[in-house]
Each structure stands twice: as C-alpha cells, then as structure tokens.
Amino acid sequence: MENKREERKGAVLFTPYNRGQSIKKAVSMKRDDILFEIKESKLRGRGGAGFPTSTKWMLTAAATSPEKYIVCNADEGEPGTFKDRVLLFEYPDLVFDGMVIAGYVIGAGKGIVYLRGEYEYLLPSLEDYLEEMRKDNLLGENIAGKDGFNYDIEIRLGNGAYVCGEETALIESLEGHRGEARNRPPFPVTTGFMGKPTVVNNVETLACVTKIVENGGAWFKENGTSKSTGSKLMSISGDCEKPGVYEMPWGTTINELLDMVGAKNVKAVQVGGASGVCLNKSQFDRQLAYEDAGTGGSIMIFNESRDMLHVLKNFMEFFEEESCGQCTPCRIGNTKLLEGVNMIENGDFTFSYINKLKDLGQTMQVASKCGLGQSSPNSFISILENFKDEILNKGNGGTNG
Numbered sequence: 001m002e003n004k005r006e007e008r009k010g011a012v013l014f015t016p017y018n019r020g021q022s023i024k025k026a027v028s029m030k031r032d033d034i035l036f037e038i039k040e041s042k043l044r045g046r047g048g049a050g051f052p053t054s055t056k057w058m059l060t061a062a063a064t065s066p067e068k069y070i071v072c073n074a075d076e077g078e079p080g081t082f083k084d085r086v087l088l089f090e091y092p093d094l095v096f097d098g099m100v101i102a103g104y105v106i107g108a109g110k111g112i113v114y115l116r117g118e119y120e121y122l123l124p125s126l127e128d129y130l131e132e133m134r135k136d137n138l139l140g141e142n143i144a145g146k147d148g149f150n151y152d153i154e155i156r157l158g159n160g161a162y163v164c165g166e167e168t169a170l171i172e173s174l175e176g177h178r179g180e181a182r183n184r185p186p187f188p189v190t191t192g193f194m195g196k197p198t199v200v201n202n203v204e205t206l207a208c209v210t211k212i213v214e215n216g217g218a219w220f221k222e223n224g225t226s227k228s229t230g231s232k233l234m235s236i237s238g239d240c241e242k243p244g245v246y247e248m249p250w251g252t253t254i255n256e257l258l259d260m261v262g263a264k265n266v267k268a269v270q271v272g273g274a275s276g277v278c279l280n281k282s283q284f285d286r287q288l289a290y291e292d293a294g295t296g297g298s299i300m301i302f303n304e305s306r307d308m309l310h311v312l313k314n315f316m317e318f319f320e321e322e323s324c325g326q327c328t329p330c331r332i333g334n335t336k337l338l339e340g341v342n343m344i345e346n347g348d349f350t351f352s353y354i355n356k357l358k359d360l361g362q363t364m365q366v367a368s369k370c371g372l373g374q375s376s377p378n379s380f381i382s383i384l385e386n387f388k389d390e391i392l393n394k395g396n397g398g399t400n401g
C-alpha cells in the first residue's frame with residue numbers, strides 16, 4: 001500500500017504532526033481541562049452513530065474502578081469504508097497518540113486495538129511503531145515524564161464477522177467469546193472489557209482527539225456545521241474518476257463531492273455503506289452531516305448504467321449472511337427482505353406484499369437487538385422509495401393483489 005501522506009490535503013487530520021507532541025502537552029494539563037477541550041470541540045464519534053466523545057469519556061472517567069480500558073475500533077467492516085486503513089497506515093501517530101491521551105484522561109492502564117482480520121498485513125509495521133513509542137517513553141511507565149502514568153497498547157486481530165464492529169460484540173470477541181451483541185444497559189462505559197469501564201472509539205475519533213489537544217476545541221469546530229463539527233474522512237468508491245479517501249468539512253453537499261471526484265451521469269449515491277441510505281438525483285443537494293445525510297464515511301457512486309435492483313440484492317445478501325441470528329427481527333427479517341428482492345427480480349410479486357415488507361423493515365429498525373438489524377432495512381426502504389419506478393418495473397412487473 002502506497003503512503004501518500006505528503007500529498008494528502010485536509011484541514012484537520014491531513015495536516016503535519018510530530019509524534020508525541022499532543023501526549024506531552026496532555027500530561028502537562030489537568031484531565032478536566034482536556035475533557036473541557038473535547039467538549040468544546042463538540043467531537044462526535046466517527047464510527048457511525050455520532051455519540052458525543054466527551055460524554056463517553058466523562059462517564060468512564062467518573063466510573064470507580066482501578067482497572068479501565070481504551071479500545072480502538074479498527075474493525076472497519078462497513079462495505080465501502082477504507083479510511084481507517086489509511087489512518088492506521090499513514091497516520092499511526094495520530095491514532096496511537098489519541099489512544100494514549102484517552103488512557104490518561106479516563107485513568108486506563110491499557111489500550112487495545114481491535115484490528116480487522118483482513119488488515120493483518122498492517123500488523124508488523126504497527127507493532128514496530130509501538131516499539132518506537134516505547135523507546136521514546138510515549139508508552140510504558142511514567143509516560144512523557146508524568147509520574148504514575150503507566151499505559152501500553154496491544155493489537156488484537158478480528159476474524160471477519162461484520163457484527164464484531166458493534167462495540168459490545170467486539171468486546172465479547174476480545175474476551176474470546178462468540179462475537180454477539182450484549183444487552184444494554186449496562187453500557188461499556190461502566191461494564192465493558194472484562195466487566196470493567198471501557199471507552200470504545202473509532203480510529204478516526206481518536207485521531208481527531210490528538211489534533212484537538214494540539215490546537216484546541218475552538219480551532220476544531222471552525223470547520224463543519226454547528227451540529228457536525230470538524231472534518232470527515234470519506235471513503236469514496238464506485239463510478240468516478242478519482243476514488244479514494246478525502247478529508248472534507250462536514251456540511252459538504254453530495255453535488256460538491258461528486259464534482260470533486262469527477263463523477264458523471266450519476267444515478268445514485270449510497271451514503272453510509274450498506275447500512276446507510278441510497279439517494280437519487282433530486283437529493284444530491286443534501287449535506288453530509290449528522291443532521292442531514294449522516295455517515296461513518298462510506299460513499300458509493302452508481303452511474304446510469306447500474307441496475308439498482310442488483311445493488312439492493314447485493315446489500316441484502318450481505319445482511320442475510322452477516323446477521324448473527326440472535327434475535328428474530330433481524331434473523332427472519334433480513335431473510336424475508338432478501339426473498340422479496342428475489343420475487344421482484346422474478347417478476348413474481350404484488351405491490352401490497354412489497355409494502356408489507358417495507359413495514360417489516362420499519363419494525364426491524366425498532367425491534368432488532370443491535371445496530372445491524374436496526375440499520376439493515378435502510379437500503380431496502382430507501383432504494384424502493386427513491387428508485388421505485390426502476391425497481392418495480394423489473395421482470396414481468398408486479399400485480400396489484
């Protein structure tokens with residue numbers, strides 16, 4: 001994989017940084033002052049859900065336990081997402097420094113990176129990097145000269161299940177169990193890895209923390225919108241001239257993004273990966289922001305030549321395969337939605353049955369146990385709504401029964 005760090009341009013993350021700089025600054029600050037800056041920045045988790053980072057950290061910092069953990073979620077399983085891989089390969093300084101700062105603030109002694117199994121090839125360079133940090137006293141005992149601040153980072157490999165990116169399934173997997181979502185509450189902030197208070201943060205969230213400590217919360221929120229501050233890394237794939245990872249301010253419209261990557265004759269844009277929503281041309285003036293079209297960073301572009309039923313079938317096959325089977329709405333629901341897609345493909349459906357499947361999708365969104373089943377119907381519902389004429393004219397067409 002080519003390192004393009006020098007060429008990448010951005011306002012927050014794709015900027016110069018010296019390893020250890022923010023760790024040294026952090027250990028000279030009071031923990032509450034760091035928390036204040038994170039709160040001031042209004043940083044929201046980059047893993048998809050957009051939960052305020054300062055709230056998560058405050059809850060874990062307040063939990064009384066001599067043992068606490070930081071987990072960096074590097075599972076990156078959402079189809080179409082590859083920005084965390086770029087951060088880990090080209091900007092490990094931002095990610096690992098963020099993990100150390102998180103450990104300092106909440107009082108953890110250990111950080112664990114849960115690395116996507118398919119990224120095993122990154123492991124040797126990441127291990128070498130951690131070793132250099134130890135030599136520079138950025139990991140280990142009395143870090144950066146701060147008496148009593150002892151912290152180290154370990155990397156563990158995931159094993160390929162999409163649901164293991166969900167934070168409680170990830171923790172189960174780290175503990176050596178089958179990767180299945182836990183009931184919540186209790187939440188990981190009080191009862192996480194090994195039953196101890198745990199912060200689980202996405203790779204990009206932790207990288208943002210390093211830049212916030214370096215430059216301040218007020219600086220961070222100069223970019224973006226009032227509800228979605230800072231920048232966002234977008235993994236852009238599909239029908240365009242310049243696919244890749246881009247840093248752009250939150251609030252960028254889909255039209256602006258399409259111009260930037262040289263996308264022409266675009267019919268559809270899938271925002272947020274397979275679990276996100278699919279927009280048509282009339283919606284390309286929407287903003288990429290939590291308050292409008294939110295995303296963990298996957299953007300897939302489809303031009304006029306693409307068959308949207310085929311796109312939908314691909315997503316639904318993925319979810320049917322990846323459902324862990326623990327709860328009925330997701331296990332049966334995804335099977336039924338996929339069956340519906342196959343019925344449309346064969347021209348053997350009624351419009352009322354398809355409407356019932358959309359209702360089933362809405363039930364799954366509220367009744368499923370974890371985010372997988374809560375979000376898997378998004379593609380089904382949005383593609384059927386936004387590409388209705390194309391989809392329902394497939395095969396022999398449906399009947400009104």
Ligand SMILES: Cc1cc2nc3c(=O)[nH]c(=O)nc-3n(C[C@H](O)[C@H](O)[C@H](O)COP(=O)(O)O)c2cc1C
Pocket residue numbers: 044045046047048049050051073074075076077078162163164165166167168200201202203205206370371372
């Ligand atoms: C099925 C599923 C897969 C997920 N995969 C990831 C992932 O690969 N990486 C990630 O950071 N978050 C993923 N999440 C979100 C995590 O559960 C969690 O919200 C996130 O790691 C918290 O970090 P943040 O607050 O920094 O966003 C996934 C959630 C679900 C429901």
Ligand code: SF4
Pocket residue numbers: 163181322323324325326327328330331368369370371372373374
């Ligand atoms: S929603 Fe799906 S993935 Fe999540 S617990 Fe239920 S069956 Fe498993």
